[in-house]
Amino acid sequence: MSAKLTPKGMRDIGPEDMFVREEAIEKIRAAFRLFGYRPLETPAMEYLETLRAKAGPEVDKQIFIIEGGEYGLRFDLTVPLARYAASTDAPKPFKRYAIDVVWRKEEPQRGRFREFYQADPDIVGSASMRCEAELLSLANTICVSFGFQKPRIMLNNRKILDGIAAKLGIEADVKGEVFRVLDKLDKIGEAEVEKLLREILGGKADELLKIIRSKGGNKSKLALAAKYSEEGAKELEEILALCGSEFEVEVDLFLVRGLGYYTGPVFEVKLSDDIGTVMAGGRYDSLLGIYGQPAPAVGISVGIERLVTLLAERRKGAGKKTDTKVLVACVKPDFYPDSVRTAAEFRKAGVACETDLNDRNIRKQLDYANSLGIPFVAVIGEREVKSKSVTLRDMASGKEEVLPIGAAIDRVKGG
Amino acid sequence: MSAKLTPKGMRDIGPEDMFVREEAIEKIRAAFRLFGYRPLETPAMEYLETLRAKAGPEVDKQIFIIEGGEYGLRFDLTVPLARYAASTDAPKPFKRYAIDVVWRKEEPQRGRFREFYQADPDIVGSASMRCEAELLSLANTICVSFGFQKPRIMLNNRKILDGIAAKLGIEADVKGEVFRVLDKLDKIGEAEVEKLLREILGGKADELLKIIRSKGGNKSKLALAAKYSEEGAKELEEILALCGSEFEVEVDLFLVRGLGYYTGPVFEVKLSDDIGTVMAGGRYDSLLGIYGQPAPAVGISVGIERLVTLLAERRKGAGKKTDTKVLVACVKPDFYPDSVRTAAEFRKAGVACETDLNDRNIRKQLDYANSLGIPFVAVIGEREVKSKSVTLRDMASGKEEVLPIGAAIDRVKGG
Numbered sequence: 001m002s003a004k005l006t007p008k009g010m011r012d013i014g015p016e017d018m019f020v021r022e023e024a025i026e027k028i029r030a031a032f033r034l035f036g037y038r039p040l041e042t043p044a045m046e047y048l049e050t051l052r053a054k055a056g057p058e059v060d061k062q063i064f065i066i067e068g069g070e071y072g073l074r075f076d077l078t079v080p081l082a083r084y085a086a087s088t089d090a091p092k093p094f095k096r097y098a099i100d101v102v103w104r105k106e107e108p109q110r111g112r113f114r115e116f117y118q119a120d121p122d123i124v125g126s127a128s129m130r131c132e133a134e135l136l137s138l139a140n141t142i143c144v145s146f147g148f149q150k151p152r153i154m155l156n157n158r159k160i161l162d163g164i165a166a167k168l169g170i171e172a173d174v175k176g177e178v179f180r181v182l183d184k185l186d187k188i189g190e191a192e193v194e195k196l197l198r199e200i201l202g203g204k205a206d207e208l209l210k211i212i213r214s215k216g217g218n219k220s221k222l223a224l225a226a227k228y229s230e231e232g233a234k235e236l237e238e239i240l241a242l243c244g245s246e247f248e249v250e251v252d253l254f255l256v257r258g259l260g261y262y263t264g265p266v267f268e269v270k271l272s273d274d275i276g277t278v279m280a281g282g283r284y285d286s287l288l289g290i291y292g293q294p295a296p297a298v299g300i301s302v303g304i305e306r307l308v309t310l311l312a313e314r315r316k317g318a319g320k321k322t323d324t325k326v327l328v329a330c331v332k333p334d335f336y337p338d339s340v341r342t343a344a345e346f347r348k349a350g351v352a353c354e355t356d357l358n359d360r361n362i363r364k365q366l367d368y369a370n371s372l373g374i375p376f377v378a379v380i381g382e383r384e385v386k387s388k389s390v391t392l393r394d395m396a397s398g399k400e401e402v403l404p405i406g407a408a409i410d411r412v413k414g415g
Numbered sequence: 416m417s418a419k420l421t422p423k424g425m426r427d428i429g430p431e432d433m434f435v436r437e438e439a440i441e442k443i444r445a446a447f448r449l450f451g452y453r454p455l456e457t458p459a460m461e462y463l464e465t466l467r468a469k470a471g472p473e474v475d476k477q478i479f480i481i482e483g484g485e486y487g488l489r490f491d492l493t494v495p496l497a498r499y500a501a502s503t504d505a506p507k508p509f510k511r512y513a514i515d516v517v518w519r520k521e522e523p524q525r526g527r528f529r530e531f532y533q534a535d536p537d538i539v540g541s542a543s544m545r546c547e548a549e550l551l552s553l554a555n556t557i558c559v560s561f562g563f564q565k566p567r568i569m570l571n572n573r574k575i576l577d578g579i580a581a582k583l584g585i586e587a588d589v590k591g592e593v594f595r596v597l598d599k600l601d602k603i604g605e606a607e608v609e610k611l612l613r614e615i616l617g618g619k620a621d622e623l624l625k626i627i628r629s630k631g632g633n634k635s636k637l638a639l640a641a642k643y644s645e646e647g648a649k650e651l652e653e654i655l656a657l658c659g660s661e662f663e664v665e666v667d668l669f670l671v672r673g674l675g676y677y678t679g680p681v682f683e684v685k686l687s688d689d690i691g692t693v694m695a696g697g698r699y700d701s702l703l704g705i706y707g708q709p710a711p712a713v714g715i716s717v718g719i720e721r722l723v724t725l726l727a728e729r730r731k732g733a734g735k736k737t738d739t740k741v742l743v744a745c746v747k748p749d750f751y752p753d754s755v756r757t758a759a760e761f762r763k764a765g766v767a768c769e770t771d772l773n774d775r776n777i778r779k780q781l782d783y784a785n786s787l788g789i790p791f792v793a794v795i796g797e798r799e800v801k802s803k804s805v806t807l808r809d810m811a812s813g814k815e816e817v818l819p820i821g822a823a824i825d826r827v828k829g830g
């Protein structure tokens with residue numbers, strides 16, 4: 001029966017992976033809150049009209065549409081924010097975060113899923129470059145909290161790219177295609193990008209590539225960029241000055257971000273060339289206008305799936321299967337009520353614990369503790385009931401001690 | 416443009432409500448983990464075949480079906496568990512929790528939504544009544560953690576109800592209808608239940624009502640119940656003995672739980688007659704067999720929406736709008752980089768803080784802090800930059816002090 005199957009391109013996330021995932025989400029949420037971002041949750045589905053307003057009707061192919069054709073599942077967390085922001089009277093800037101699932105009906109491939117998490121902090125209601133600098137600082141904080149001390153933070157500006165395109169006489173309708181090709185660099189490599197650009201632009205491809213490939217420090221790149229957009233270069237200077245000495249930011253004129261709706265600075269965070277992009281975003285000052293209330297906005301999307309994978313890989317072998325610290329076992333079923341009472345005392349002290357729900361002998365209870373990696377077993381038998389104590393077994397060393405319950409709680413908490 | 420609207424029967428949950436909701440979810444998750452339940456997350460959608468296996472094709476009306484007719488959005492968290500449990504080799508008992516959204520295409524009405532949270536701990540792989548007792552203890556722990564010291568915990572057994580139906584000669588196909596009517600007691604009241612039962616059962620209605628309405632303590636009810644199902648009564652006795660003196664459980668022969676799939680004990684937790692049921696569940700030993708791997712199972716569903724509403728009502732007026740403790744304001748834009756550096760120090764000390772992203776004068780910065788209820792503003796001007804200090808303003812009292820940054824951090828943390 002196919003009913004046993006998980007839907008195509010989706011997955012079940014079992015306990016071991018979930019412990020890592022919940023920890024990762026908690027870390028990211030803590031960083032968002034540390035910077036004063038406030039939570040907003042919106043429904044999984046939106047009117048198709050709302051979804052199309054941002055991405056056009058061609059996005060329908062990518063959307064899971066609900067039967068009846070009125071609703072579709074959200075494909076990002078930005079559209080719901082834009083819809084909400086158009087109706088809220090929250091104080092400006094409205095700094096919101098959302099950590100939630102989105103759906104895309106792409107052909108499933110290795111490592112890519114049709115349902116995945118995004119974690120987005122966005123700022124609505126400020127045109128200042130202070131926002132960009134804050135989001136990059138937040139991104140850096142998250143990387144560091146995951147143990148990556150030196151993320152590569154790359155910065156560009158759509159205004160500069162637009163300026164270059166204008167100077168080279170690239171038509172507006174071709175420009176979108178060019179940007180999409182540039183954005184594929186990570187996936188298809190530089191040679192392929194070159195080839196595709198030549199097909200689209202002919203001789204102009206080389207001119208374009210010469211400009212955006214220019215090497216050197218941020219200063220020389222910005223001097224070059226200023227020839228195409230003074231405003232764009234000045235915005236980046238402001239951002240760089242505010243990021244200051246706290247962390248490094250690298251101007252990369254090759255950086256595009258594929259989505260058409262960015263209007264100003266765009267950025268990307270890589271942990272290494274190997275791992276690739278884990279966060280990306282930019283300014284989108286025109287999007288909210290579509291939803292009836294024009295306001296500047298800027299945001300970054302944290303690729304939580306990749307961070308979770310990295311965290312899980314690092315934990316390999318050390319991943320926990322359970323939070324339970326103690327299995328309160330009983331020598332005979334007669335003592336089960338005593339083990340329940342003892343477990344209640346452990347729990348009152350904040351110690352996660354379990355009792356034997358399967359009426360098993362003591363050997364099998366120890367097997368269960370072993371199979372989940374539960375570190376302690378507190379055995380309850382006649383002697384223990386009489387003396388209000390437990391025999392506490394340290395499962396790693398095999399060492400056993402008879403202890404009053406209070407002392408056993410202390411031992412487990414200390415261990 | 417309808418794109419501004421939230422889908423029918425659904426809702427946006429803004430920051431103030433989200434802070435309460437995240438706190439409630441955290442409390443519930445902590446309780447699940449304290450009892451050794453392990454997290455499992457499954458996709459939002461399942462094959463329609465999977466969903467129908469539990470509820471039959473008539474459930475289609477209630478399901479949001481994805482265009483193409485292959486998938487539907489889950490309507491509970493039990494079906495995904497049953498599908499998953501049939502394929503996992505996790506140690507038994509498999510104690511899992513899930514806290515997630517489900518969808519039902521009901522006609523929206525006041526206080527009922529088409530998308531809502533459930534929080535379910537379930538136990539797969541044990542037929543022992545120890546499981547029921549543990550789930551009731553967990554339910555009691557959650558109620559207490561929300562400040563409800565004396566929840567009403569009600570208990571019955573489908574085996575007893577089946578026994579009564581058999582003795583009264585109620586046909587199998589009528590029984591389901593009778594159970595559904597009994598389950599409506601809370602909604603339609605006792606007089607209406609009586610009326611409907613008479614329509615279905617004629618004279619037998621009074622016999623049935625006489626039995627299930629019987630008053631008295633648990634002992635006398637169980638003695639009566641034993642006449643119809645010795646096994647059912649014995650199971651309840653076991654559960655009651657294990658719940659012991661920790662909390663009270665009340666046998667209620669009227670209790671049914673509408674869902675057809677329960678096979679043994681069923682239970683319901685009420686906080687008051689006014690608030691109604693906040694948790695409900697029971698044993699469903701036949702469900703997993705449908706998914707190819709027969710195993711006993713029992714669970715309870717925590718109605719998180721109602722708990723969140725209760726928590727929010729209690730906080731009325733005291734609900735927080737933000738986690739931010741300090742707005743680091745600057746007297747002139749020149750000092751903004753200094754406010755960024757100061758904010759970084761607050762954050763390093765774990766203090767959530769913000770800077771002014773809108774280039775506003777100091778009065779407007781204070782207004783912003785006020786509008787969000789941010790308790791402190793740390794003002795940075797020329798004097799403060801020179802002396803590496805801040806002027807810390809307590810927004811409630813209006814009191815200001817010039818403090819070195821370290822002392823300001825201590826003050827904010829202490830306050």
